[in-house]
Amino acid sequence: MNEIRNKIIELFSKGEIDVMLGYREDATTGALKAAVFKKDDTLDDLVFDERCVQNLVNYLPTLTARYKKIGIMLKGCDGRSLVTQLVEHRINKNQIVAFSIACDGVKVGGKTAEKCDDCAVNISPIADHAFGKQEPKKVPLYARVREIEKMAPAERWKFFSEYFAKCERCYACRQICPSCYCEICIADQQEPKWIEPSAKLSANTMWHLIRAYHLAGRCADCGECERVCPQEIPMRLLNNALEKAVQEMFKVRPGTVPDELPPLVVLSKDDPDSILEGRNE
Amino acid sequence: MNKWRKLKTGDLKAYLSGLAEKWELWVPYFNDGKWEFGPYDAGRDIDFPDSIINVSLKQLFFPKRRSIATFDENSSWSLKQVMPLEKPRIIMGLHPCDVAGIKYMDKVFLDSEHKDVLYEAERNRTILIGMACGKMEDNCHCTDRGLSPDSSNGMDVVYTRTTGGYLLQSMTKKGEPLLQSDRLKDTDEKPVKKDWRRGKYKIASPEEFMTMYDDRIWHDLSDICLTCGICTYACPTCVCFLVADEKFKGKGERVTVWDSCQLQSYSRMAGGHDTRKTPASRVRNRTLDKFAYSHLRYGQISCTGCGRCVLVCPLKRSFPQLGATVTERLQKKKEKVAAGKEED
Amino acid sequence: MQIEKDPKILAILCKWCSYAGADLAGTSRFKYPANIRIVQVPCSGRVDPVMVFRAFVEGYDGVMVSGCHPGDCHYGTGNYHARRRLAVARRLLEFTGVHPDRMHFTWISAAEGKKFAEECAEFTEKLRNLSGTEKTLAREEIAT
Numbered sequence: 001m002n003e004i005r006n007k008i009i010e011l012f013s014k015g016e017i018d019v020m021l022g023y024r025e026d027a028t029t030g031a032l033k034a035a036v037f038k039k040d041d042t043l044d045d046l047v048f049d050e051r052c053v054q055n056l057v058n059y060l061p062t063l064t065a066r067y068k069k070i071g072i073m074l075k076g077c078d079g080r081s082l083v084t085q086l087v088e089h090r091i092n093k094n095q096i097v098a099f100s101i102a103c104d105g106v107k108v109g110g111k112t113a114e115k116c117d118d119c120a121v122n123i124s125p126i127a128d129h130a131f132g133k134q135e136p137k138k139v140p141l142y143a144r145v146r147e148i149e150k151m152a153p154a155e156r157w158k159f160f161s162e163y164f165a166k167c168e169r170c171y172a173c174r175q176i177c178p179s180c181y182c183e184i185c186i187a188d189q190q191e192p193k194w195i196e197p198s199a200k201l202s203a204n205t206m207w208h209l210i211r212a213y214h215l216a217g218r219c220a221d222c223g224e225c226e227r228v229c230p231q232e233i234p235m236r237l238l239n240n241a242l243e244k245a246v247q248e249m250f251k252v253r254p255g256t257v258p259d260e261l262p263p264l265v266v267l268s269k270d271d272p273d274s275i276l277e278g279r280n281e
Numbered sequence: 282m283n284k285w286r287k288l289k290t291g292d293l294k295a296y297l298s299g300l301a302e303k304w305e306l307w308v309p310y311f312n313d314g315k316w317e318f319g320p321y322d323a324g325r326d327i328d329f330p331d332s333i334i335n336v337s338l339k340q341l342f343f344p345k346r347r348s349i350a351t352f353d354e355n356s357s358w359s360l361k362q363v364m365p366l367e368k369p370r371i372i373m374g375l376h377p378c379d380v381a382g383i384k385y386m387d388k389v390f391l392d393s394e395h396k397d398v399l400y401e402a403e404r405n406r407t408i409l410i411g412m413a414c415g416k417m418e419d420n421c422h423c424t425d426r427g428l429s430p431d432s433s434n435g436m437d438v439v440y441t442r443t444t445g446g447y448l449l450q451s452m453t454k455k456g457e458p459l460l461q462s463d464r465l466k467d468t469d470e471k472p473v474k475k476d477w478r479r480g481k482y483k484i485a486s487p488e489e490f491m492t493m494y495d496d497r498i499w500h501d502l503s504d505i506c507l508t509c510g511i512c513t514y515a516c517p518t519c520v521c522f523l524v525a526d527e528k529f530k531g532k533g534e535r536v537t538v539w540d541s542c543q544l545q546s547y548s549r550m551a552g553g554h555d556t557r558k559t560p561a562s563r564v565r566n567r568t569l570d571k572f573a574y575s576h577l578r579y580g581q582i583s584c585t586g587c588g589r590c591v592l593v594c595p596l597k598r599s600f601p602q603l604g605a606t607v608t609e610r611l612q613k614k615k616e617k618v619a620a621g622k623e624e625d
Numbered sequence: 626m627q628i629e630k631d632p633k634i635l636a637i638l639c640k641w642c643s644y645a646g647a648d649l650a651g652t653s654r655f656k657y658p659a660n661i662r663i664v665q666v667p668c669s670g671r672v673d674p675v676m677v678f679r680a681f682v683e684g685y686d687g688v689m690v691s692g693c694h695p696g697d698c699h700y701g702t703g704n705y706h707a708r709r710r711l712a713v714a715r716r717l718l719e720f721t722g723v724h725p726d727r728m729h730f731t732w733i734s735a736a737e738g739k740k741f742a743e744e745c746a747e748f749t750e751k752l753r754n755l756s757g758t759e760k761t762l763a764r765e766e767i768a769t
Contacts, residue, residue, distance in 0.1 A: 145720075148720065149720070153719070153722045153723065153724045153725075153761070154722065154758070154759060154761075155722070156720065156721060156722035157721065157722025157723075157759065157761040158722070159722075160721045160722060161722075161761075186675065194675055194679060200765060201765065202682050202762065202763065202764040202765055205682070205721075205762055206678055206679065206682055209678050209717060209718070209721065210675055210678065212717055213674050213675070213678075213713065213714060213717055216713045216717070217713070238717065238720070238721070241716065241717070241720040242713060242716065242717055242720075245712075245713060245716035245717075246713065249709075249712060249713075250709070263709065264709055264710060264713065267702050267705040267706055267709070268705060268709070269695070269696070269702075269705055271705070271708055271709060271712075273695070273708070273732075275708065275709075275712040276708060276711060276712050276715065276730045277715075278715055278716065278719055278725050279716065279719065
């Protein structure tokens, strides 16, 4: 930890960063919150441990507008997220100094987060400075998705419709996702009104399908959407199912290769027609 | 003051079953690690949370989606108002902050020329059995908002845990019939008065808050707020809603659905004009509404000190802390002025 | 709600190839099932999967999308985009419990009137086999 603090102090003194985006331990509650550290702020309460759940990439677009150079602490999933934001030109790489910090999994409510069980990328693919043992993990992926794929269509619908019915349409999942940044979200469009605003099953289903589809090939699987849902809807299942589909069909895993374009943006003349027929393993 | 009556723990189910025969009875259940409210089911275990639960109880009077009228364009055009429900019901297990929230909603939906008849019907048919809290959770600060964890204000019946069972007292005429059961015995026992913690969040007066409108503090406070709106969904006094028509093949419903001033499209108008485009303006709006505007309109600030906003915030921020931070800055400004220094 | 015995199909056809093919089927008097509503788009690349989702929510039993053959798109490359988008959309819908037979994606050229009729007949038959099963995604009934 001190290694990280010293590096930050060094960068501040050389003028290589204007602010540092990291995590601060709240003195009264002990909770860990995202925080912006300025040059003369104390770094004693700058922390990085298994409580650092939040994806800091979310704050970069607003901060890059206010400061010239920003240092950011990145777990593996956060690093993937940064790669997707860079390739979509939302942020300029020359405004970012990336700290890749080895992550062994984060805890939510005292338990290891589910997203860490099948972590696809535990080391940030992008780093200017690296800390900790940078060892990539090999984990069997998409276990939860495969469970659902074993079910018959009617069973799957029963599983999902029970969750979709609970949705309150608070859009916390949208607000916290770094990749959801449309100025006018499709859910707010009136003409045509693609998604009805009321929280009934059919409208909620439309919302979740569109959200998953718009993130296909772009979602970095930071897992924040599922963490913030007040109804505990397992929406990462949808994102992971499409990540698996995109991996199978187009051999791309979003956010893992810097500068690689999202598969639904590029066109390919060579896709086989068989991809239109559904699941092919 | 009515006398207290005692209900032994062993008689709880029998008492509730007796109530359920005459009324639609809603009680709390602990299910899968979470508390939720549901219709009374004698087959399930009953328990009561000693303090706040993060389920938004305003749903019981102000549901997330409510149909207010149906229409049919086929054959001859008809528009039917959805009729208010009349079946008497009891909701048991609400805490003082929940009831304070309901009383604030009454000011919004009942005390005006645009009385909401569906809300009124829900209130009229409901008897509130409120529970005095046994403890204050970390985020609780109702004592700073002029309430108390053992307050019975607004309840028809109040009950509290005691050794061997519960003590109940009726507070209104509506509540009296509920205590007729022969499972309850008169008692001289009284609930023990507790000393509750206070002073968690120091909040300035509504008038002083209004002076902070143009301050630049709102930009700093909204730096790490995603304006997702979860705080407004969990808050017992946030009651913004929008009205939408949902139509299909000539048949339709007019519905009211929850809305939130925190959402990015809340104040967007036709033509693209938006009065609260920036997160800073939306955070300012909610803070001022809770601590100042509500006082201007209804004579009381709408924050009940329940702390649900803190519980549900995905970024683990504290909304009441925003109010306290603004108050601190207000204090500093006053000191500067008093010392003859320039305001910054 | 259930998939009906006379299944209702929404067919989104590209103007230059598939819609012309459908036209040809009509003028050549090839028979195909009547419960098909056709929506014309300039190119299959215009088809946003949100239209497919919405069609299911509005109560269609099946959705068909057809465009020019890959390599023959009137606008050059629109159908390559469509191919990727619809492939992803299908995977998503299947994953959430929409039966795979309820979606039908084809390439039909302006000269293939017979093919259009055949594809419609085949699709309708697949949906008939599903009649009586739950129509997932469909909107709720409005009680008036």
